[in-house]
Amino acid sequence: MLFDWGSIKWHVTPGSVPGASSTLGEVVINPNKGHDRHQHPHSDEILYVIEGEGRQTVGDGPEFAVRAGDAVWIPMGTMHSTFNTGWRPMRIIATYTPGGAEEALRDVPGFVELAPGEHPTWAVADVKPE
Numbered sequence: 001m002l003f004d005w006g007s008i009k010w011h012v013t014p015g016s017v018p019g020a021s022s023t024l025g026e027v028v029i030n031p032n033k034g035h036d037r038h039q040h041p042h043s044d045e046i047l048y049v050i051e052g053e054g055r056q057t058v059g060d061g062p063e064f065a066v067r068a069g070d071a072v073w074i075p076m077g078t079m080h081s082t083f084n085t086g087w088r089p090m091r092i093i094a095t096y097t098p099g100g101a102e103e104a105l106r107d108v109p110g111f112v113e114l115a116p117g118e119h120p121t122w123a124v125a126d127v128k129p130e
Contacts, residue, residue, distance in 0.1 A: 001105055002112040005033035006089070007120050014099040023099035027082075027092040029054065034083030043101040045074040045094060047082065052090030055083045 001008045010016065010025035023043075029035070029052075037057060047056075053067040059078045066072060066082070074080045084090040096102065105111065114120065 001102075002114065002120050003035065003105075003108060004110050005035050006030045006084075008094070008102070008105070010102055012099075013102055015103070021098055023094075023096040023102050025094050025102070027094050029082060029084040029090040029092070031084055031087055031089065035081060037079045037081040039077055039079050040074075040096060040101040040104070041077050043096040043098055044076050045080070045096055045101070047072040047074070048093040050091045050093060052084060052088060053086045054090050055085055057081045 001010070006027065006029040008025050008027050010023060012020050012022070012024045014020050014023065027047075034054070047066075048071045049066050049068050051068050053065065055063050056066045056072055057063050058072065058074055058080045065085075082090075082092070106113070
């Protein structure tokens with residue numbers, strides 16, 4: 001799954017693994033990018049940052065810093081967002097319990113799904129110094 005802020009590769013979903021009741025995937029958030037606040041009405045989410053650093057929101061609490069080694073629990077129905085504040089891609093393992101919340105991501109504006117075996121290609125904008 002590709003978005004204007006990065007990509008997600010789902011490794012286990014109820015739709016792709018017979019009998020699976022949860023979802024597990026890797027999220028890549030590009031530098032200086034993030035996703036809008038949203039919620040998963042029927043799933044808890046856990047995020048585990050494996051590389052990079054950023055800002056996280058959960059519910060009405062204050063924004064807080066996250067970095068490699070941090071884990072964040074997001075109760076079902078709770079608004080949240082993640083933003084990469086670093087210079088390199090931020091990599092996160094994400095889980096949904098119960099699984100299936102990933103299907104709603106198909107409705108996000110600009111969503112693109114690559115075929116199995118295809119990989120995203122990110123390009124740097126042609127910026128000329130003034």
